[in-house]
Amino acid sequence: MAEAEEEVAPTEKQQPQLSSSPSGPEDSQPAVVRSEGAEERPKEDGAARCGPGGLHVEPTLDQFKIRRFFVLRPGTLNQAIKDVEALVNKEADGSVHGMWLMAEVDHWNNEKERLVLITDNTLLVFKYDFMMFQCEQIQKISLNFIDRISYGTFSFPKRSLLQREGEGVRIFWDRLREPSFSSRWNPFATDFPFITFTYHPVRNISDTFAALCDIQNFREKLKDAAQKAHTMKPVPGKANGVLVLNQQIHIDAYVGAMSFLGNQNKLGYSMARGNIGF
Numbered sequence: 001m002a003e004a005e006e007e008v009a010p011t012e013k014q015q016p017q018l019s020s021s022p023s024g025p026e027d028s029q030p031a032v033v034r035s036e037g038a039e040e041r042p043k044e045d046g047a048a049r050c051g052p053g054g055l056h057v058e059p060t061l062d063q064f065k066i067r068r069f070f071v072l073r074p075g076t077l078n079q080a081i082k083d084v085e086a087l088v089n090k091e092a093d094g095s096v097h098g099m100w101l102m103a104e105v106d107h108w109n110n111e112k113e114r115l116v117l118i119t120d121n122t123l124l125v126f127k128y129d130f131m132m133f134q135c136e137q138i139q140k141i142s143l144n145f146i147d148r149i150s151y152g153t154f155s156f157p158k159r160s161l162l163q164r165e166g167e168g169v170r171i172f173w174d175r176l177r178e179p180s181f182s183s184r185w186n187p188f189a190t191d192f193p194f195i196t197f198t199y200h201p202v203r204n205i206s207d208t209f210a211a212l213c214d215i216q217n218f219r220e221k222l223k224d225a226a227q228k229a230h231t232m233k234p235v236p237g238k239a240n241g242v243l244v245l246n247q248q249i250h251i252d253a254y255v256g257a258m259s260f261l262g263n264q265n266k267l268g269y270s271m272a273r274g275n276i277g278f
Helices: 061-067 076-086 207-212 215-232 257-264
Strands: 011-014 096-105 111-119 122-129 134-142 148-155 167-172 194-198 243-246
Touching (some): 096 215, 111 215
C-alpha cells in the first residue's frame, strides 16, 4: 500500500544513517522527568559491598539481575536519547512528542528491547545497542495508516505450551491484510501488519523508568497522534480514524522452545552476561 502524497510504504525498516557519539555516555543526568524519556541515576541499594575484613557481600538475586541491564548504567539512557533523536527526519517525521522504553513481542513470543518514539507523522521503533551506543535498525510506521490499537492480557492457542503474564498493546496498520502461512511459521519474518509491545523489565527500578516504560500512556499518546494524522493527511480509499479495543492480544505460537530459552535468559536485551556482553 502506498501513501497518496509521498508514495512510501506505511512501514519500513532502515539501517540508521548516523552513528552514535564517539564520546560515549554522558555523566550528567536530566533535571526534569519528561514523557520523551529521561534518566535518573539507578539506585545503588543492590550494589555489591565489602563487609568486615574485606569479605565480598553479594546483592540479592533480583537486584543483581536488574543491575545487569546496560540501560541502567549512569549516562547510558541520556546518550541513547541523543542518538535516536538525531536520527529523526524533521521534514518527513516532524517533531517528537514522546519516547518510551519497551519490549517488543514478536509472533513467536520473543522479547526484544526497543526505544519507541512518536512524532507528528510517524511511529519510530529503534533497535538500540546500549552497550556499544549505536542504533542498529529503525522501523517507521506512518501514523495515518494506523487503524486499530488493542490492549489487554496475552493469550495463546488452547494446546500451546507457552504463557505470558502482564499486559501489552498491539498496533495494526492494515486491517485488510492477513499474515501469510509461511510468515506465521517463519521466526524471522518481519512482514506482519502489526507490532506488539509490553513492559520493559526495568520499569519498577524508579519513578523515572516507571514513566518511561508506561505502555498505557504510550497507548493514549499514540491514539491522539494517529487521530490527528488521519485528519491532517487522510489516505484515499482508506477509512480514517483509529479504533481502540480492550481485548486479549493473541500470539499464535505453540511450543516456542527458542522463545522460552531466549526470554528466560533475556537474550533480546543489552545486558552484562558474565565475562562477555550482549
